[in-house]
Amino acid sequence: MDLFANLSLGFSVALSPANLLYCLVGVTVGTLIGVLPGIGPMATIAILLPVTFGLDPVAALIMLAGIYYGSMYGSAITSILLNTPGHAASAVVCLDGYPLARNGQGGLALVISALSSFVGGSLAIILVMTFAPMVAEFGLRFSSPEYFSMLILGLTAAAGLSQGSFIKGIAMVLLGLGIGTVGTDLTSGVQRFTFDNWNLADGINFVILAMGFFAVTEIVFNLEQKGRSTLVHTRFAMADLTAAVRSFARMWGAVLRGFGIGFTFGALPGSGPTIATFVAYSAEKSVARDSSRFGKGALEGVAGPESANNSASIAGLIPTLTLGVPGDAIMAMMLGALLIFGITPGPGVIVDEPELFWGLVASLWIGNVLLLALNIPLIGVWARVLTIPYKLLYPSILLFICIGVFSINNRTFDIGLLALFSVVGYVLAKLDFPAAPVLLGLILGPMIEDHLRRALLMGRGDFSMFFTRPISAILLLATLGIVIYVIVSTIQQARQARARDETEVRQ
Amino acid sequence: MNGFKTLAATGLLALGLAASAQAQSYPVDQIHITVPFPAGGTTDILARELAGPLGEELGATVIVENRPGAGGTVGSNYVAHANADGSQLLLTATHHVINPGLRDNLPYDTMEDFSEVALIALVPNALVVHPDVPANSVAELIELAKEDPDGLNFGSSGVGGSNHLSGELFKSMTGIDMLHVPYPGAAPAMTDLLGGHIPVMFDSLPTVVPHVQSGKLRILGVTTAERVSSLPDVPTIAEAGVPGYAAASWFGLYGPAGLPEDARTSLDAALTKLLGSEEIATTFKKLNVEPGELVGSDFETFVADEIEKWQGVVKSAGVELQ
Numbered sequence: 001m002d003l004f005a006n007l008s009l010g011f012s013v014a015l016s017p018a019n020l021l022y023c024l025v026g027v028t029v030g031t032l033i034g035v036l037p038g039i040g041p042m043a044t045i046a047i048l049l050p051v052t053f054g055l056d057p058v059a060a061l062i063m064l065a066g067i068y069y070g071s072m073y074g075s076a077i078t079s080i081l082l083n084t085p086g087h088a089a090s091a092v093v094c095l096d097g098y099p100l101a102r103n104g105q106g107g108l109a110l111v112i113s114a115l116s117s118f119v120g121g122s123l124a125i126i127l128v129m130t131f132a133p134m135v136a137e138f139g140l141r142f143s144s145p146e147y148f149s150m151l152i153l154g155l156t157a158a159a160g161l162s163q164g165s166f167i168k169g170i171a172m173v174l175l176g177l178g179i180g181t182v183g184t185d186l187t188s189g190v191q192r193f194t195f196d197n198w199n200l201a202d203g204i205n206f207v208i209l210a211m212g213f214f215a216v217t218e219i220v221f222n223l224e225q226k227g228r229s230t231l232v233h234t235r236f237a238m239a240d241l242t243a244a245v246r247s248f249a250r251m252w253g254a255v256l257r258g259f260g261i262g263f264t265f266g267a268l269p270g271s272g273p274t275i276a277t278f279v280a281y282s283a284e285k286s287v288a289r290d291s292s293r294f295g296k297g298a299l300e301g302v303a304g305p306e307s308a309n310n311s312a313s314i315a316g317l318i319p320t321l322t323l324g325v326p327g328d329a330i331m332a333m334m335l336g337a338l339l340i341f342g343i344t345p346g347p348g349v350i351v352d353e354p355e356l357f358w359g360l361v362a363s364l365w366i367g368n369v370l371l372l373a374l375n376i377p378l379i380g381v382w383a384r385v386l387t388i389p390y391k392l393l394y395p396s397i398l399l400f401i402c403i404g405v406f407s408i409n410n411r412t413f414d415i416g417l418l419a420l421f422s423v424v425g426y427v428l429a430k431l432d433f434p435a436a437p438v439l440l441g442l443i444l445g446p447m448i449e450d451h452l453r454r455a456l457l458m459g460r461g462d463f464s465m466f467f468t469r470p471i472s473a474i475l476l477l478a479t480l481g482i483v484i485y486v487i488v489s490t491i492q493q494a495r496q497a498r499a500r501d502e503t504e505v506r507q
Numbered sequence: 508m509n510g511f512k513t514l515a516a517t518g519l520l521a522l523g524l525a526a527s528a529q530a531q532s533y534p535v536d537q538i539h540i541t542v543p544f545p546a547g548g549t550t551d552i553l554a555r556e557l558a559g560p561l562g563e564e565l566g567a568t569v570i571v572e573n574r575p576g577a578g579g580t581v582g583s584n585y586v587a588h589a590n591a592d593g594s595q596l597l598l599t600a601t602h603h604v605i606n607p608g609l610r611d612n613l614p615y616d617t618m619e620d621f622s623e624v625a626l627i628a629l630v631p632n633a634l635v636v637h638p639d640v641p642a643n644s645v646a647e648l649i650e651l652a653k654e655d656p657d658g659l660n661f662g663s664s665g666v667g668g669s670n671h672l673s674g675e676l677f678k679s680m681t682g683i684d685m686l687h688v689p690y691p692g693a694a695p696a697m698t699d700l701l702g703g704h705i706p707v708m709f710d711s712l713p714t715v716v717p718h719v720q721s722g723k724l725r726i727l728g729v730t731t732a733e734r735v736s737s738l739p740d741v742p743t744i745a746e747a748g749v750p751g752y753a754a755a756s757w758f759g760l761y762g763p764a765g766l767p768e769d770a771r772t773s774l775d776a777a778l779t780k781l782l783g784s785e786e787i788a789t790t791f792k793k794l795n796v797e798p799g800e801l802v803g804s805d806f807e808t809f810v811a812d813e814i815e816k817w818q819g820v821v822k823s824a825g826v827e828l829q
Contacts, residue, residue: 046546046573050555143704184577186689189609189666198584198614201577323701332694333545336552341793410574411581450691457688458660458705 003130010358013058014366022059023363026066027370034074035382037397038211038404040086044071045333046407057341058356062363064334066370072313073117073371076306077382080109082397084215086404088206089273089309091439092281094214096294096301103297107383111244112251112299113306114375120259120307121368124314127263129361133350135267135315136322142268144455145465149475150268151448154275155440156479157282168433176441179204180449187453199413208414209442211401212421213428213435219394220426241376251303254284258307266312267319273312274443280308314364321357322350533770534565535594540760543582543599545575549711549796553628553758554598556790557781564777578602578667580613587615591622591763593770598627601669601756601817604810608818609667617814622771623807624760625778626799628791631712631755632673632730634744638722640706645728645747648707652683659685661707662696672817673709673730673754675824680749700724711756712738713795730754737795757799759806775803 013019033044048067052060072087079090080097093113100109127135142150182193183203194200258280265276284304285294294301320331343353350357385393405418425435459465466472538561542554554571562569574582579602589595607617615621634645642648652659663671666689678685688705690696693714700708701723712735718724728744729735732753744752760778762770781787782798791798801809 049546140698140702143699143702186665186691189689196612198577198581201580202575319698323698332548332692336546336548409576409581410572411576454688454690457686460657460686 006354006358007129007362009354010360010362013355013359014062014362019059019062019359019363020366022055022063023066023367024370026063027070027367027374030067030070030072031074031077031371031374034071034086035077036074036086036400036404037078037082037084037215038086038207038401039071039407040075040090040207040404041068041071042087042330042333043404043407044074045330049333049337052337057338057343058359060337060341061334061356061360062367064337065360065364066367068330068334069121069310069313069364069367070371072309073114073375076113076117076309077110080113080302081106081382081385082215083218084397084401085210086207088210088439088443089277089312091210091214091274091436092277092305093302093309095281095436096296096298098218099295099297100299100302101386105297106386107240107379108244108247108299109302110379110382111241111376112248112302114372114379115245115248116251116255116258116303116306117310118368118372119255120262121310121314122365123256123259124263124266124311125361125365125368128314128318128364132318132322135318139268139319140323141471144451144458145469145472146475147268148448148451148455149466149472149479151275151444151451153475153479153482154265154279155444155448156482157279165432169437172428172433172435172437173441176438176443177445178441179209179438180442180445183446186450187457197413199411203446204417204442205408205414206439206442207408208405208418209421210439211405212418213425213438215397215401216418216422217425217429217435219397220422221429222390223394241379247299248303251299253287254300254303255307257283257287258304258309259311261304262308262311263315265308266315272316273309276308276312277305278440278443280304310368317360317364321360533593533767533773534567535592536567538562538565538567538569538594538596540569540571540596540598541582541586542571542573543575543579543585543597543602544573546573549630549794550598550600550758552794553796556794557598557627557760557787560781560784560786561777564781565773578606578609578665580606580610583617583621584614586761586763587620589763591765591767593762593766593774595763596624597621597761598758599761600758601813602667603759603761604813605667605669605672605817605821607814608821618811620764621761622764622766623803623810624762624766624774625782625803626801626806626809627758627760627778627782628794628796628799629731629755629757630796631735632670632709633712633715633741634673634677634707634709634727634730635700635715635719635724636708636727637700637703637706638725639703640725642727643725645742645744645749648727649681649683649748652681652685656684657686659707660688660705661685661709662688662690662700662705663708664693664696664710665689665691667821668693669754669756670709670711672820672824674707676752676754676820677709677744677749679820679823680752709754716795758796759799759810771803778802 029048030044033039033047034041045064045067052063055063075086075090076093079085079094081101083094083098085091085094097109097113100106182200184201185192191201261280261283262273262276265279266273281301281304284300285291288294288298288300316331320335343356402415405414406412408414429435455465466476540554540558542551544550551573558569558571574585579599583597583599583603586595586597603617606613636642636648642651661674663674665671670693671687671689674685674687685707693710696708697710697714699705701718709730712729715724715726719726726741728742728747729738730744730753732743732745734741734743779802782800787798
């Protein structure tokens with residue numbers, strides 16, 4: 001019964017006209033800035049953080065949360081339409097969203113993305129309301145050995161991400177791992193592969209690589225087509241919307257799986273939405289009857305990861321608010337904002353500041369509704385972005401990408417790095433090397449190394465803890481299960497193929 | 508509007524030319540405060556809280572810019588080589604005085620390349636343990652570490668940070684052994700401390716207090732030389748068995764070396780007034796930091812002492828990088 005009392009408190013706070021307005025402003029401005037190519041949620045929040053300083057804490061947090069998921073969705077729009085992921089978690093939606101846009105189904109992809117986000121997010125909010133403290137307690141059982149095993153499971157599950165040549169996929173994962181080793185070694189503080197350049201001391205930011213390998217490469221590819229458009233624009237009318245909603249009705253499985261995966265990964269402090277989207281994508285690919293559709297515009301490849309992304313972002317608020325421990329850099333910024341208002345996040349927040357906590361939870365849901373209401377009518381407008389003449393569109397995208405990359409660290413060095421990655425990305429794409437596995441290597445590599453080394457440090461070099469700690473052992477068993485499943489199914493397929501060949505020969 | 512600006516600028520230029528026989532006037536129109544850490548961290552928040560009142564006091568627009576990287580080195584380097592007319596300032600944390608001992612290839616000289624302006628704020632660190640650790644005081648913790656030299660790990664926000672070196676200072680002054688376990692930032696380290704995966708940590712007081720109140724952590728002492736006013740019952744580490752121990756985190760404001768005399772005087776006056784003001788006291792109390800009191804040459808002496816102290820700690824801990 002407490003839940004209902006809390007909820008009515010939450011909604012009474014969130015539905016006050018002023019807070020509703022802040023929520024709407026946050027969502028709108030967040031979407032508008034997030035939709036700029038190359039500018040992700042991190043940059044958007046950093047730009048808009050000072051705007052919230054004058055507000056009271058509840059209003060400010062509601063607005064920041066609005067900006068956060070507004071910019072997440074904005075990022076998804078440009079990822080689908082222009083192949084420019086401004087945030088690690090939206091890289092995956094490019095894989096099938098962009099091919100859909102190229103086939104003239106950009107509007108459809110945007111509807112699926114919006115609805116999947118909404119459903120995934122709403123389900124996550126319900127779980128946050130009911131189980132937040134319990135989930136937070138469980139999350140505390142995870143330390144480096146568990147994270148290491150979880151990342152290995154994630155990496156194994158996401159291995160299906162690569163398309164085409166297996167060897168080329170592996171080569172690109174290794175390239176990503178290699179790039180991930182650049183920077184200061186966490187355990188000893190020694191600089192690795194920085195060539196005495198201070199600009200490399202903190203490693204290479206994901207966004208710079210993604211922009212070079214995905215966005216700029218794609219622009220150059222389009223320029224090669226000499227006047228011929230590779231982006232097909234189609235009008236998006238009311239009839240298309242109803243058709244899109246009908247296609248969404250077939251995505252329930254993908255959305256629910258995405259939600260489950262997203263919530264699990266998001267609720268653990270220190271994992272966040274990125275891994276969730278990678279794993280959700282692989283999950284869809286492995287349950288699909290015909291996995292060859294993936295990478296060419298499979299709707300499940302948009303629905304699953306988008307649901308996972310939003311559900312993980314919302315679940316990520318659990319450790320942030322209940323423990324005062326941010327799950328990622330964006331959450332760290334939100335916590336910083338709380339401190340400005342004199343609220344110290346921690347286990348006491350739910351009890352000491354019920355208006356803040358429940359108001360925020362209620363506004364999360366209202367914000368998601370607003371986001372949907374705002375964006376469904378706008379989808380036609382977004383899809384029309386593709387009708388802008390290329391001589392205007394491409395220079396502006398490049399400009400925004402440069403602004404986005406510069407805004408990460410306020411450094412021109414990063415723009416030079418972007419140019420380098422653009423050239424490398426283009427050459428590799430010409431040679432048919434897939435780009436997604438590099439991102440996987442770059443994101444997961446440093447995390448795996450960090451957790452492995454810390455686990456061994458804490459255990460004084462004893463490897464057995466990976467098997468004696470129960471959560472870690474279960475995760476590793478699951479990994480083994482996946483490997484065995486893949487091997488067995490490959491052998492079976494080979495056998496069936498041989499049997500077919502033999503029958504054909506006999507006939 | 509633009510026309511007005513041009514007019515105003517022309518007027519200012521004419522004034523400037525007229526005054527150029529004397530020293531250039533301070534304050535300049537715009538003052539940039541570089542924060543060498545990402546947006547949202549304590550240093551960033553302090554800079555943004557300071558920007559408004561400082562701008563009002565000096566009659567200039569104060570802009571905060573984040574240039575993160577390499578433990579504050581990237582942003583410090585930027586200011587070290589910036590124009591020394593008082594338009595470029597640096598607000599940075601204890602890293603600034605730890606780095607010279609830690610890194611032998613700094614692209615600047617920490618003592619020579621900066622003008623020390625003021626000590627803005629202090630944050631005490633606290634020695635905390637997970638409640639399962641059988642130690643209720645600093646003395647009991649030392650005893651425990653001596654009985655089982657392999658048994659205790661302590662977490663930190665990364666190699667060379669103030670909460671790592673607070674621990675190293677503690678080790679070298681007590682002669683005990685604790686294994687240092689670095690994390691990518693204070694937050695993940697705190698998570699592992701709350702989960703009991705690491706038993707001991709030195710972390711900033713504002714972060715640990717809510718966990719101590721809810722019983723998830725036990726506080727053994729504060730790292731400052733004197734007790735903290737908000738926690739009068741918690742002993743300092745010095746009085747609890749490690750005489751002479753002191754290691755607060757602090758935040759200082761600097762400019763490039765060779766600030767003109769009038770810039771120095773204006774900044775000194777403005778900061779002396781601000782740091783003693785009711786407004787800053789209230790704001791800083793909200794942020795759980797204490798206003799600094801040292802301005803100008805007093806602050807310069809303090810910085811020199813701190814560099815020497817941390818160099819000693821780094822050497823005895825053997826954590827020198829590169």
